[in-house]
Structures are given as structure tokens and as C-alpha cells.
Amino acid sequence: xxxxxxxxxxxxxxxGTTLLRMVLNAHSEIAIPEExxxxxxxxxxxHLDAGFHGEDYSKLVSFLRASEEFGLWNYDSGPFFxxxxxxTGIGLVELMDGLYGSFAQGEGKRYWGDKSLFFRRIDILAxxxxxxxxxxxxxxxxxxxxxxxxxxASKDCAPAAALDWRLKLNLIERAFAxxxxxxxxTIRFEDLLVNAEAVARSTCDFLGVDYExxxxxxxxxxRRYVGDHHSQLIFKPIESGNQSKWRKNLSHTEKVAFDLxxxxxxxxxGYGRSDEACSIGDCAGVLLGLGGGGLRRARxxxxxxFERRKALKTGTAPSSIKVGAKPxxxx
Numbered sequence: 001x002x003x004x005x006x007x008x009x010x011x012x013x014x015x016g017t018t019l020l021r022m023v024l025n026a027h028s029e030i031a032i033p034e035e036x037x038x039x040x041x042x043x044x045x046x047h048l049d050a051g052f053h054g055e056d057y058s059k060l061v062s063f064l065r066a067s068e069e070f071g072l073w074n075y076d077s078g079p080f081f082x083x084x085x086x087x088t089g090i091g092l093v094e095l096m097d098g099l100y101g102s103f104a105q106g107e108g109k110r111y112w113g114d115k116s117l118f119f120r121r122i123d124i125l126a127x128x129x130x131x132x133x134x135x136x137x138x139x140x141x142x143x144x145x146x147x148x149x150x151x152x153a154s155k156d157c158a159p160a161a162a163l164d165w166r167l168k169l170n171l172i173e174r175a176f177a178x179x180x181x182x183x184x185x186t187i188r189f190e191d192l193l194v195n196a197e198a199v200a201r202s203t204c205d206f207l208g209v210d211y212e213x214x215x216x217x218x219x220x221x222x223r224r225y226v227g228d229h230h231s232q233l234i235f236k237p238i239e240s241g242n243q244s245k246w247r248k249n250l251s252h253t254e255k256v257a258f259d260l261x262x263x264x265x266x267x268x269x270g271y272g273r274s275d276e277a278c279s280i281g282d283c284a285g286v287l288l289g290l291g292g293g294g295l296r297r298a299r300x301x302x303x304x305x306f307e308r309r310k311a312l313k314t315g316t317a318p319s320s321i322k323v324g325a326k327p328x329x330x331x
Contacts, residue, residue: 135185
């Protein structure tokens with residue numbers, strides 16, 4: 001079986017994408033950098049068709065140099081920029097292959113992968129890299145919500161979080177349905193916690209590489225690849241008990257919200273509903289939450305996309321987007 005690279009890890013935030021990234025990145029042949037959200041405004045059909053030339057190319061290079069998110073990759077990007085500055089234009093595929101390839105080369109590895117919020121860009125990535133593959137990691141949406149609000153207090157609206165989780169799963173599922181089955185793999189975060197070696201082995205089989213024992217020792221080098229804005233659990237061995245915390249941490253109304261808004265998804269992935277008693281008042285609260293929290297979430301997504309497109313157009317860094325902490329250890 002031929003190797004299926006590059007590999008793209010997709011999933012809702014707080015679903016274990018970083019954990020899976022770290023497990024695969026610990027493989028001697030696979031290099032997966034920190035999130036590349038700065039590439040979001042580039043992944044459009046018009047850029048794939050036309051590439052970057054002239055003034056647009058100059059602004060692209062300035063945009064990448066200014067990106068603090070790119071700085072989180074924590075490697076010597078000098079050779080990459082030297083190559084860029086010797087050019088007058090570049091295609092999108094060549095740009096991405098050169099960007100990630102330079103990271104992999106710096107790690108002394110053969111293959112590259114990505115872990116980003118590209119669930120809306122699966123179709124275009126599949127077209128760009130026809131030999132590539134996609135891995136969707138799913139986590140119980142209630143634990144996703146519980147984890148996300150601990151990291152960001154603005155995400156403390158269960159109906160909006162349930163809708164967000166449901167929509168992202170649907171986007172990924174629809175994109176996967178349009179791809180050959182041998183290019184996609186879906187795994188559950190909980191299965192990775194309980195049967196880490198088995199899931200890592202099956203993932204390697206899917207990718208066409210040999211499993212390596214050291215993959216589960218990823219935590220020994222975590223601080224070289226992730227900053228402290230991530231969960232502190234990423235700096236420790238995998239803990240099988242890091243699941244179903246929603247049972248004690250979510251309130252009655254929050255559990256009801258997930259049952260009502262994302263019950264089908266909970267059932268489809270084997271999580272099941274909480275089956276909390278639901279009153280008319282509970283239903284009304286969910287509707288109010290969807291109205292207020294859903295609109296705030298939509299506003300944040302639209303503003304983020306606008307800021308990124310504006311930054312690319314002007315060759316600057318986005319002005320109002322939060323950037324995580326740099327890894328504390330240098331490569």
C-alpha cells in the first residue's frame with residue numbers, strides 16, 4: 001500500500017485534534033506543525049486557479065512574515081523565505097507543499113501533515129493533493145463544550161455549542177461522503193484514550209506507514225511543538241479517564257440543550273443522549289440560547305474571516321485575532 005500523504009486532521013475544536021497530531025508527529029517519518037489558521041484566506045478556488053503574482057505575491061510574502069500564528073511552528077523558516085524571495089510568483093499547491101515541506105525537512109522527516117480548522121476546505125484540499133488523506137477525530141460534544149468553555153469563557157452557551165458541534169460534524173461528513181472511502185478515516189477521541197496503541201496502529205495502517213512504539217511517548221517532547229495555551233494534559237501521557245466529565249460538569253439545562261440540538265449526532269457516534277426530563281421552559285431556554293449565543297458565534301466567525309482576508313490583502317498580521325503561546329522549547 002502506498003503512503004497517503006499529506007494527511008489532514010480535521011475536527012471540531014477541543015475534540016482531540018492536538019492529541020492526535022502529537023501522536024502522529026512523534027513518528028519518525030511524519031511532521032505536523034501547529035495550527036495553520038493563517039492559511040484560511042488562501043484556501044479559495046480563485047487562488048488555486050490563479051496563484052499569486054506581482055503585487056499580490058509581494059503581499060503574500062509579507063503576510064506570512066508578519067504572521068504570529070506561523071511563528072508558533074517554532075522552526076527555522078529562513079530557507080523557506082529565501083526560496084520565496086527568489087521568486088516572482090507561486091501556485092497555491094507549490095506554496096503549501098513548500099511551506100509544510102520546509103517544516104518536515106527541518107525535522108528530518110519524509111512526510112508532512114496538517115492539524116487545522118480546515119473542515120470547510122476539505123474539498124479544495126482533496127483536489128490540491130489527490131494522493132492525500134483526511135482523518136476526522138470526534139469527541140462527545142458535551143465534553144467538547146465543557147473543555148472549550150474552560151479555555152474560553154465566551155463559549156459558555158450550551159445551545160450554541162451544541163449547534164456548532166453538530167454543524168461541524170455535518171460539514172465533515174458531507175465532505176467525506178464525496179471522497180473515496182480509502183482517503184478518509186474517522187476515529188473517536190474516547191477510543192484513542194482507552195485503546196491508544198490499537199488506534200495508533202490502525203491509523204498508521206490507514207496512512208501506509210509502520211507503527212512505532214515511541215508514538216505514545218509524544219509527551220516527552222510536547223513543549224517543543226505546543227505552547228501553554230493548550231490543555232496541560234498534552235504534556236502528560238494519555239489518560240484513559242479524560243472523558244465523560246460532562247456527566248458531573250454540565251447542568252440539567254445544558255444536557256437538555258445537547259439532547260435537543262445534537263441528539264442525532266450523539267446517537268450516531270455512540271455517545272447516547274442524557275435523557276434528562278425536558279420541560280417547556282427548557283425548550284424555551286434552548287431557543288433563546290440559540291438566538292443569542294448562535295448569533296454571537298456567527299459574528300465571531302465572520303469577523304475572524306474578514307480580519308484574515310484583510311491581512312492577506314494588505315500584507316500584514318490580523319489585528320484582533322488572539323494568538324497562542326509559543327512552545328517553551330526550541331527545536
